[in-house]
Amino acid sequence: MSALLSASNLTRRFPGNRGLLDMLARKPRPVVHALSDVSIDVSAGETLGIVGESGCGKSTLARCLVRLIEPDEGNISFDGADVGSLEGPARRKFNRAVQMVFQDPYASLNPRMTVGSTLAEALRVHEIVPAAEINARVASLLDLVQLPATAATRYPHEFSGGQRQRIGIARALAVEPRVIIADEPVSALDVSVQAQIVNLFMELQERLGLALVFITHDLRLVRHMTHRVAVMYLGRVVEIGPVEDIFTAPRHPYTRALISAVPQLTPGLLRGEPAVRGELPSPLSPPSGCAFHPRCPIALPQCAAERPALDARGGTWPVACLRADEA
Amino acid sequence: MRAKIPLAIGMALLLLMLVCAAVPSWFAPYDPLEFDFAALLAAPSPEHLFGTDQFGRDMLSRTIYSARIDLQIAVFAMGGPLLIGSLIGLLVGWYGGWADAVFGRLADVVVTFPFLVLVIAIVAILGPGLINMYIAVACVGWVVYARLMRGEVRVQKAADYVAAGRVLGYSTGRILFRHVLPNAVRPVLVYAVTDMALAILLGSSLGYLGLGAQPPEAEWGALIADGRNFFTTAPWVSLTPGVAIVLAGLGFSLAGDGLAALLDVKR
Amino acid sequence: MMASRDDSTGLTVRELRVVFDTSRGPIFAVDGVALDVAPGEVMGLVGESGSGKSVSLRAVARLLHANARVTGSVRWRGQELLSLSDDQMLPIRGAQIGIIFQEPMAALNPVLPIGLQIEESLIAHTTMDKAQRQARALQLLDQVGIASGATRLAQFPHEFSGGMRQRAMIAIALAASPALLLADEPTTALDVTIQDQILRLLLRLKDELGMALLLVTHDLGVVAETCTRVAVMYAGRVCETGPTADVFANPHHAYTAALLRAMPGSGPAQAKLIPIPGMAPRLDAPSPGCAFAPRCTVSEPLCTTTRPPFVQEATRSSACYGRARL
Numbered sequence: 001m002s003a004l005l006s007a008s009n010l011t012r013r014f015p016g017n018r019g020l021l022d023m024l025a026r027k028p029r030p031v032v033h034a035l036s037d038v039s040i041d042v043s044a045g046e047t048l049g050i051v052g053e054s055g056c057g058k059s060t061l062a063r064c065l066v067r068l069i070e071p072d073e074g075n076i077s078f079d080g081a082d083v084g085s086l087e088g089p090a091r092r093k094f095n096r097a098v099q100m101v102f103q104d105p106y107a108s109l110n111p112r113m114t115v116g117s118t119l120a121e122a123l124r125v126h127e128i129v130p131a132a133e134i135n136a137r138v139a140s141l142l143d144l145v146q147l148p149a150t151a152a153t154r155y156p157h158e159f160s161g162g163q164r165q166r167i168g169i170a171r172a173l174a175v176e177p178r179v180i181i182a183d184e185p186v187s188a189l190d191v192s193v194q195a196q197i198v199n200l201f202m203e204l205q206e207r208l209g210l211a212l213v214f215i216t217h218d219l220r221l222v223r224h225m226t227h228r229v230a231v232m233y234l235g236r237v238v239e240i241g242p243v244e245d246i247f248t249a250p251r252h253p254y255t256r257a258l259i260s261a262v263p264q265l266t267p268g269l270l271r272g273e274p275a276v277r278g279e280l281p282s283p284l285s286p287p288s289g290c291a292f293h294p295r296c297p298i299a300l301p302q303c304a305a306e307r308p309a310l311d312a313r314g315g316t317w318p319v320a321c322l323r324a325d326e327a
Numbered sequence: 328m329r330a331k332i333p334l335a336i337g338m339a340l341l342l343l344m345l346v347c348a349a350v351p352s353w354f355a356p357y358d359p360l361e362f363d364f365a366a367l368l369a370a371p372s373p374e375h376l377f378g379t380d381q382f383g384r385d386m387l388s389r390t391i392y393s394a395r396i397d398l399q400i401a402v403f404a405m406g407g408p409l410l411i412g413s414l415i416g417l418l419v420g421w422y423g424g425w426a427d428a429v430f431g432r433l434a435d436v437v438v439t440f441p442f443l444v445l446v447i448a449i450v451a452i453l454g455p456g457l458i459n460m461y462i463a464v465a466c467v468g469w470v471v472y473a474r475l476m477r478g479e480v481r482v483q484k485a486a487d488y489v490a491a492g493r494v495l496g497y498s499t500g501r502i503l504f505r506h507v508l509p510n511a512v513r514p515v516l517v518y519a520v521t522d523m524a525l526a527i528l529l530g531s532s533l534g535y536l537g538l539g540a541q542p543p544e545a546e547w548g549a550l551i552a553d554g555r556n557f558f559t560t561a562p563w564v565s566l567t568p569g570v571a572i573v574l575a576g577l578g579f580s581l582a583g584d585g586l587a588a589l590l591d592v593k594r
Numbered sequence: 595m596m597a598s599r600d601d602s603t604g605l606t607v608r609e610l611r612v613v614f615d616t617s618r619g620p621i622f623a624v625d626g627v628a629l630d631v632a633p634g635e636v637m638g639l640v641g642e643s644g645s646g647k648s649v650s651l652r653a654v655a656r657l658l659h660a661n662a663r664v665t666g667s668v669r670w671r672g673q674e675l676l677s678l679s680d681d682q683m684l685p686i687r688g689a690q691i692g693i694i695f696q697e698p699m700a701a702l703n704p705v706l707p708i709g710l711q712i713e714e715s716l717i718a719h720t721t722m723d724k725a726q727r728q729a730r731a732l733q734l735l736d737q738v739g740i741a742s743g744a745t746r747l748a749q750f751p752h753e754f755s756g757g758m759r760q761r762a763m764i765a766i767a768l769a770a771s772p773a774l775l776l777a778d779e780p781t782t783a784l785d786v787t788i789q790d791q792i793l794r795l796l797l798r799l800k801d802e803l804g805m806a807l808l809l810v811t812h813d814l815g816v817v818a819e820t821c822t823r824v825a826v827m828y829a830g831r832v833c834e835t836g837p838t839a840d841v842f843a844n845p846h847h848a849y850t851a852a853l854l855r856a857m858p859g860s861g862p863a864q865a866k867l868i869p870i871p872g873m874a875p876r877l878d879a880p881s882p883g884c885a886f887a888p889r890c891t892v893s894e895p896l897c898t899t900t901r902p903p904f905v906q907e908a909t910r911s912s913a914c915y916g917r918a919r920l
Contacts, residue, residue, distance in 0.1 A: 036806040053785035095496030108487035112509045121505075122495050160873050168491070175495060190642035190812070192889075195856040195869035202866065216784065220815075224858035224867070244863065261790035263815025265859060267839040270819045279755045312551045 002080075004211045005065065005098060005179045006041030009074035010241045012060055016284050034060040035071065039310075040213075047205065049226030049243060051219060051258070056232040060217045062183040065213065067091075068098045071286040079178075096126050099172035103184035105164035109156040113223065115142075115150030115167050122174040133139045137174075145200060162193035169200065179211040187216065198225055204246040208270045219262045223247050231255045234283055234291040237310055241317025251319040252291045290321070298323055334585020340578030347394040355388035359545070368561040378563035380553060386567040389545060393568065396546040397575065400457065400530035401523040402537070407465035409519050412472025414513070419473070420480025420511075421503055430477070434470045442467055446529065447538065455538045457530075464529065468522075472515055479511035486510075517587040524579035531572055547572050603671060604806060605631040605654065610666035611644070612830075616753075622880045623649045625830035628904070629808075630639050631774065636800060636807040638821030638838065640814060642853075644874050646830035647810045651776050654808075655693050656683050658873035659787035670774070692767035692805075696779040698759035702751040708735075708762050709747030712769055716834045734765040737802075739795055761795065768799065774806045775799075778869040781816065793820050813829055814857060817844060829875040829885035836910030846912035848884045848893070851920050884914070892916035 016030035035057045042048040050058045063069040065076065067083070075084050083094050102108035110118060119138045123129055129137045139149040145166040156164055165185060172180055184203065186194040202225055205212050214226055222229050223243055230240040239252040250256045251311065257276035278295040281287055287294050293303040303322060310318045314325040347354055356365075356376070363383030371378045377387040419430040437445075449463035483489060484507065492502045531548025533539035540546035546570040554564030612624035624646040629636045641647045653664050667673040670686065678686070687693070695701045703711055712731040716722055722730060728747075732839040735743035738761040751759055760780060769776060778797065781789035786902060796819060800807050809821060817824050817838060827848065833847035845851040854860060857870040870891040881887065887897035894915060902913040913918075 004757040044432075053787065068490055068493060092496035095494060098494075100491070100494045102487040102491060104487055108491055109493075110488045110506050110510065113506075121497075125495065125497055125501070162873070171491065171495075190874065191814070191853060192642060192747065192856050192870035193873070194865035195858070196871075197752065199866050199869060202864075218858075219786070220857070224863050255786055261787045263789075263793075263813060263819045265815055265818050265842065265854070265857060267818040267842050269822070270790075270794050270797055272794075274787070274794050276787045277791075279757050280785060 002043065003041035005046050005076070005078050006039075006067060007061075007071075007074065007076045008039045010035050010038045010061065010064055010071045011073040011078070012057075012064060012069060012071045015186045030284045033286060034283065035064065037074070038232075038235070038237055039074075040230050040237065040240065042211045042213055044178065044211050045205065045209050046228065047214055047226040049222040049229040050213060050215040050232060051217065051222050051229055051291075052232035053217060053258075053280055055234065055280055057235040057283075058217075058232055061184055061232075062100065062213070062215050065181050066098055067094070068100075079150075092126070096175045097177055098179045098181065099175060099177035101165070101172050101182040101185045103170050104188055105161045105168060106156075106188075108168050109164060109171075111156055114153055114155055115147075118167070118171055119152070119174050121239060122171055126175045128175060141174055143169045144153050144173060146185075161189050162196055165189065166199050166200065168202070169197075173204070173208075177210070179213070181213045181215070183215045184217070185214075186221070187218065193309065201225065219259060221249075231258065233288050234281065236291065236320065237318075238321070239317070239319040240310070240321075245317065251313075251315055251317075251324045252292075252321045253296050253323075254297055257295075257297075259281070331585070333581040334589065337578050337583070337585055340574055341582055344394055344578065348398040349392045349395075350426050351388075351392045351394065352429075355385070355391045357385035357388040359384060359388040359392040360543075361385075368412060368557060368564070370561070371563055372532070374529065377567040378561065380561075380564045381557065386563060389550060390470060390568050391545065393545045393547050394549060394571070396457075396529050396544055397530060397571075399461075400546070401455075401526045401575070401579070403461045404464045404468070404526035405519050405523045407461055408468030408472050408522075409431055409515065411465055412469035412474075413476045413515055415469065416473035416476025416515075417480055417503060417508060419500075420477035421484060421507065423481075425478070432474065433475060437467060437470045440467075443529070443532065447533070447536070450538045455541060457540055457544075460530070460533055460539050464526070471518070471522075475515050475518060476511060479514055480507055483507045483510045495586025513587070515588045516590065517583050518587055520583035521580055524576035524583075527572060527575050556563050563565075603633050605629070605808070606667075606669040607650070607654060608667040608882075609667075610650060610653060610668065612658065613648050613663045614662050615663065618645050619878055621877045623662075623830055623877060623884075624653060624852050625880055627827070627830070627832050629825055629832065629835070631806050631808050633773065633806050634800070635823060636805055636809060636821045638798070638817040639808060639810045639822040639827060640812065640817050640824055641827035642812055642874065644829070644877060645827040647812075647827050648778050649830075650827070651808065655687055655691060655776055656680075656685075657693070686699060687720070687836070688715060688772075689770040690772055691739070691774045692770070692772035693776045694760070694763050694767050694778070694780050696782050698756075698763040699751060701763055702759060704751055707748050707750055708754070708765075708919075709717060710745070711762075712766050715766050715769035730769070731765075734768060735762075737799065738762070738765045739791075745773060756784055757791060760784065760788075760792055764792075764795070764799070768803070772804065772805060774808065777807060777809045779811055780809070782812070789816075796820070812900070814842075814854065826853070829880070830877060831885060831913070833886070833914065834910065834912035836912075845920060846910060846917050847914040848890045848916045849914075852889075852891070890916065892919040 012035040014034055016032050018029050036062060040048060050061060052058050062070060066072050075082050077083060078097060083235055086094050116138050119141055120134050123134050123137055135136050138152050139225045142149055142151050147166050189197060203208060216222060226243050229243045229246055230237045233254050239255045246255060247259060250259055261275040276295050289304045289307050293299040307324045308320045310320040312318055343454055363379060366375060366379050367383045368378045368381055369375055375385050378477045379385055403529040419427045445467045446463045450459050453459035453462060489502060489506060492506055530539050530546060534546045534548030540549060550568035557564050607629040608830050610624055610627040614621040614623055616798050627650050639647045652658050658664060673888060709731050712734060713727045716727045716730060716798060731747055736744055740746050740758060740761050754762060766854050783791050784792060797841045811817060821838050824838045824841050826833045828849045833849045841850060845854060852870045856870055858867060870889050883898040883900050887893045897915050902915045904911050904913045
């Protein structure tokens with residue numbers, strides 16, 4: 001399978017805030033390294049999971065992939081062509097192909113537009129169907145996400161969180177994309193509703209052959225619905241590979257910690273030491289060497305000095321740990 | 328619901344003012360310019376419900392006929408700042424950067440001066456008259472609208488539905504006017520309605536000072552000014568237009584509050 | 595089991611109802627909850643949004659606002675809490691019953707150093723002098739796993755990370771050595787590795803201090819890993835209660851069964867999840883029957899008309915007509 005959408009060596013820094021005292025002391029403006037040298041790709045019909053905790057850069061990555069945020073370094077290519085320089089109609093063509101579903105079903109819909117006009121606008125701008133067929137297409141989009149056709153005349157506030165997320169998905173699907181970037185699309189929903197939306201994503205992917213980038217902090221979901229997974233920590237990918245392999249035999253100590261920290265559904269009281277000690281470091285001043293070394297149970301002295309590259313290290317999938325081949 | 332009653336009262340008062348302005352002859356018992364030398368400075372009576380002025384003109388009729396000018400002032404003294412300020416606020420709120428910085432400083436400079444003093448100074452330079460007054464108010468009043476709009480636009484700009492529009496490849500113009508503006512306009516509109524009350528007061532103040540509407544155009548402030556010499560002996564001359572100003576102000580305020588609740592966006 | 599539980603040592607909640615009066619009419623947030631927490635046990639209260647789990651916890655702690663009408667019975671060590679005055683409640687809440695919340699930043703005072711906030715709790719509930727209080731504050735920070743306590747005591751909440759704030763809030767709640775800790779989604783705002791640390795901390799403190807824990811959560815995984823017993827709530831009512839292992843292995847209520855099936859990880863990867871159809875129930879018009887009936891796959895006509903009674907057997911109780919069909 002050749003990659004449909006791929007990002008290579010993306011780096012994105014954001015300026016941090018500096019207090020008045022620091023400003024007077026002429027300290028340099030702090031920099032948040034949201035993404036450092038991140039490379040991922042996704043193929044048609046495939047689901048790539050991006051998983052990590054807060055500050056790992058997964059949302060910045062999502063926004064870079066749809067060009068809401070421009071990376072400082074690195075490039076993104078779609079269907080083999082670089083998309084970083086696209087403007088005007090060519091950029092709109094890219095927009096049409098790569099769509100996004102947002103986390104907050106309340107903030108991601110324009111509250112002053114009916115569901116029908118939200119969907120019709122997308123159809124009209126991209127001239128997906130002739131004007132006369134717009135209403136029919138709106139109805140079929142609503143049907144695709146399992147909402148009644150009567151939803152078209154109503155406003156977002158008349159719907160529940162799960163229904164709004166369906167509307168957000170319908171809006172993304174309206175322009176017939178080939179890739180969907182979903183940024184925590186179910187984390188605002190209750191478990192019972194979450195399952196409906198997860199199923200919908202899986203069905204749509206199968207029916208439409210979509211490439212799906214599914215960003216989440218929920219490892220149970222990753223394991224359930226993705227094919228490959230990239231684990232991120234403090235702006236970097238630390239391990240990327242087939243999801244079952246990684247969950248069965250994680251090679252990066254952070255991946256191991258993350259997996260063992262997820263509460264299991266099998267009853268049994270937690271005993272002993274936590275999966276990992278310490279807190280997430282501030283992205284303003286990431287630790288030297290491997291960013292995980294202060295919390296790592298198997299860190300060596302050189303982990304603080306040397307940042308391990310992301311490569312196969314004697315295994316079949318890339319991992320960024322000096323000791324990956326020991327386990 | 329709780330918003331309905333004030334809104335209804337406010338709208339009723341404004342409707343009354345509107346009808347008075349449109350067809351004053353329906354309500355006014357006399358010709359406002361007709362002299363009645365038999366009843367100079369007459370106290371309220373069945374013939375002249377709100378009394379007469381020094382020329383025997385019926386105060387109720389004069390006040391009703393003046394409504395047209397005051398309504399015009401309310402609309403134009405609010406409309407100019409509203410349009411100019413909203414557009415500036417929309418653009419600097421969206422684009423930010425140096426335009427925003429320039430706007431911020433400029434706005435600071437304008438609000439440093441007392442509003443009325445600045446308006447009077449500009450009218451004094453341009454010369455008295457309603458048109459010049461509208462220009463003066465627009466020069467000063469846009470700042471409030473621009474600030475309100477800018478703040479709201481910055482909030483909306485960060486919302487995911489705007490991001491969704493950008494991901495869908497919508498043009499900036501479409502996002503600004505179809506998505507951001509309808510969601511950002513509420514505080515501005517609410518303020519505009521209340522601002523009409525202030526505009527009437529401003530028009531009256533300038534009218535009182537002789538800088539606003541020029542005779543023979545009568546306006547409530549000018550009417551009050553006319554009565555100032557008789558205030559101890561014939562208070563009704565000033566009181567009648569005064570009550571009109573209060574009622575109009577009340578109408579705009581209540582309507583503004585009601586509108587605020589009505590436009591409240593449901594999430 | 596419920597009836598035989600010793601009333602005088604733990605927490606016993608019966609027929610708890612909370613109605614919020616809103617401008618759009620009453621909201622029946624808690625609709626007849628029964629609950630027991632024995633000394634030293636961890637009781638889980640699990641449900642989705644709108645199930646009434648957090649409101650129940652706040653009603654127990656008497657923390658609801660004036661627009662909430664609370665009826666029923668909340669007995670703590672034999673004393674009825676709902677009939678106490680606010681003044682009479684003071685020596686109980688904070689001293690005998692500690693509380694921690696989901697958002698430590700909202701519960702901590704942003705302009706007071708952490709040390710002072712711990713001391714305030716000690717001043718309110720103990721007779722310690724200043725030196726004793728400071729020693730105790732240090733000890734508490736150590737207990738909740740905050741290193742270099744002396745410097746930390748002088749710091750403000752914004753200088754703490756999310757996990758550290760939650761630890762600080764736990765320290766404040768534990769200041770007066772409560773016998774019962776009410777925890778309202780204490781790890782929901784935290785990252786999963788930090789959640790793991792905090793849950794282990796809570797369990798360790800429970801053992802060390804011999805206190806009971808009432809843990810409100812929406813996460814069945816958290817329940818499985820921390821709670822000895824669990825009560826599952828839906829639409830303001832308790833569906834079933836029992837030992838966690840038994841409830842997970844063999845649910846007695848259709849909702850519990852459906853919720854467990856809907857969890858990713860409950861079946862093979864890439865398989866369809868089994869969602870619960872429909873939407874969350876309306877709380878403004880409670881159903882005369884079982885609140886879950888409209889979304890239930892094993893319901894019968896009786897479910898929509900008559901509220902199923904609580905059936906008690908051994909260590910468990912449940913209210914479901916469809917139990918035999920699960």
